[in-house]
Amino acid sequence: xxxxxxxxxxxxxxxxxxxxxxxxxxxxxxxxxxxxxxxxxxxxxxxxxxxxxxxxxxxxxxxxxxxxxxxxxxxxxxxxxxxxxxxxxxxxxxxxxxxxxxxxxxxxxxxxxxxxxxxxxxxxxxxxxxxxxxxxxxxxxxxxxxxxxxxxxxxxxxxxxxxxxxxxxxxxxxxxxxxxxxxxxxxxxxxxxxxxxxxxxxxxxxxxxxxxxxxxxxxxxxxxxxxxxxxxxxxxxxxxxxxxxxxxxxxxxxxxxxxxxxxxxxxxxxxxxxxxxxxxxxxxxxxxxxxxxxxxxxxxxxxxxxxxxxxxxxxxxxxxxxxxxxxxxxxxxxxxxxxxxxxxxxxxxxxxxxxxxxxx
Ligand code: ADP
Ligand code: MG
Numbered sequence: 001x002x003x004x005x006x007x008x009x010x011x012x013x014x015x016x017x018x019x020x021x022x023x024x025x026x027x028x029x030x031x032x033x034x035x036x037x038x039x040x041x042x043x044x045x046x047x048x049x050x051x052x053x054x055x056x057x058x059x060x061x062x063x064x065x066x067x068x069x070x071x072x073x074x075x076x077x078x079x080x081x082x083x084x085x086x087x088x089x090x091x092x093x094x095x096x097x098x099x100x101x102x103x104x105x106x107x108x109x110x111x112x113x114x115x116x117x118x119x120x121x122x123x124x125x126x127x128x129x130x131x132x133x134x135x136x137x138x139x140x141x142x143x144x145x146x147x148x149x150x151x152x153x154x155x156x157x158x159x160x161x162x163x164x165x166x167x168x169x170x171x172x173x174x175x176x177x178x179x180x181x182x183x184x185x186x187x188x189x190x191x192x193x194x195x196x197x198x199x200x201x202x203x204x205x206x207x208x209x210x211x212x213x214x215x216x217x218x219x220x221x222x223x224x225x226x227x228x229x230x231x232x233x234x235x236x237x238x239x240x241x242x243x244x245x246x247x248x249x250x251x252x253x254x255x256x257x258x259x260x261x262x263x264x265x266x267x268x269x270x271x272x273x274x275x276x277x278x279x280x281x282x283x284x285x286x287x288x289x290x291x292x293x294x295x296x297x298x299x300x301x302x303x304x305x306x307x308x309x310x311x312x313x314x315x316x317x318x319x320x321x322x323x324x325x326x327x328x329x330x331x332x333x334x335x336x337x338x339x340x341x342x343x344x345x346x347x348x349x350x351x352x353x354x355x356x357x358x359x360x
Pocket of ligand 2: 117118163
């Protein structure tokens with residue numbers, strides 16, 4: 001019997017706090033039922049052989065092989081794995097630990113490019129499986145940070161730390177209230193006896209690749225900080241921002257981020273006091289801010305949100321994840337989630353010609 005090691009990481013849905021993580025702000029993600037599972041069988045040499053089940057577009061397997069230490073950027077899914085072995089090797093060597101070659105197989109039911117962090121779930125499950133296989137001392141927060149570096153330094157997506165922290169740390173029934181600058185967090189219990197949370201994938205995948213709208217928004221935030229003379233947008237509140245002078249586009253971007261940070265704190269207070277109406281209102285305000293100020297929504301996502309919030313049993317709904325496609329999250333009165341989702345999906349499919357799916 002071969003020595004195999006298995007680990008999994010769930011996808012995440014962000015309840016509120018969007019595009020705040022790369023601004024040193026606050027976020028509130030929770031986990032979804034879908035997950036990525038990685039099995040690893042160590043080898044005696046330096047070869048890495050990886051396979052991933054089901055290419056969603058072609059229905060075939062993805063396979064790749066390379067040598068540890070010879071990782072090269074390919075602009076494909078393989079970069080997430082090569083980035084992991086490259087950075088984890090460097091990290092572990094500095095601690096007097098090391099990796100060997102291995103065979104790895106990846107299975108996942110998280111839709112890719114849908115704002116539910118299939119990429120972070122892949123990085124985190126793989127890094128955790130490598131930790132088990134090679135008895136490494138890296139901890140869960142260090143794994144999250146390494147996952148972010150894989151995307152930033154190897155894949156070329158300038159993502160913040162939220163996805164990796166959520167995929168590494170979150171469990172069902174709680175949200176992670178994370179300060180992305182201090183990397184400190186609190187676990188906030190979600191009262192799922194009182195509400196249903198639904199996640200609907202619009203069927204339109206986003207492109208978080210280098211050079212996309214996501215990286216452009218990051219650059220706009222950096223530009224706004226420069227003009228405001230601050231280090232990060234977390235350092236300014238909505239009232240202070242109002243009195244500043246910025247070009248219109250930069251003002252809109254900054255206003256989204258600073259008001260969104262405030263909404264995360266308000267949402268945590270609403271969850272703690274069981275005020276679901278307030279929480280729903282914050283969801284809707286967040287969506288409007290992403291749509292009008294940050295301009296990362298698309299008409300299909302707006303349709304999903306609008307269909308949800310016109311139902312009187314829905315407290316609120318919003319785009320979740322980076323945007324430009326992806327998914328929405330909504331909260332409804334207890335016992336109403338499935339009915340609302342079914343009705344919304346049927347009408348959305350009819351209206352847009354796209355195919356939405358219910359994930360949670
Ligand atoms: P998201 O993280 O929102 O799903 P990203 O664009 O950040 O979207 O990441 C999606 C990419 O991650 C895919 O295009 C693919 O390269 C890679 N990926 C995710 N899951 C898997 C998997 N199970 N097998 C292979 N590659 C995967
Ligand atoms: Mg991702």
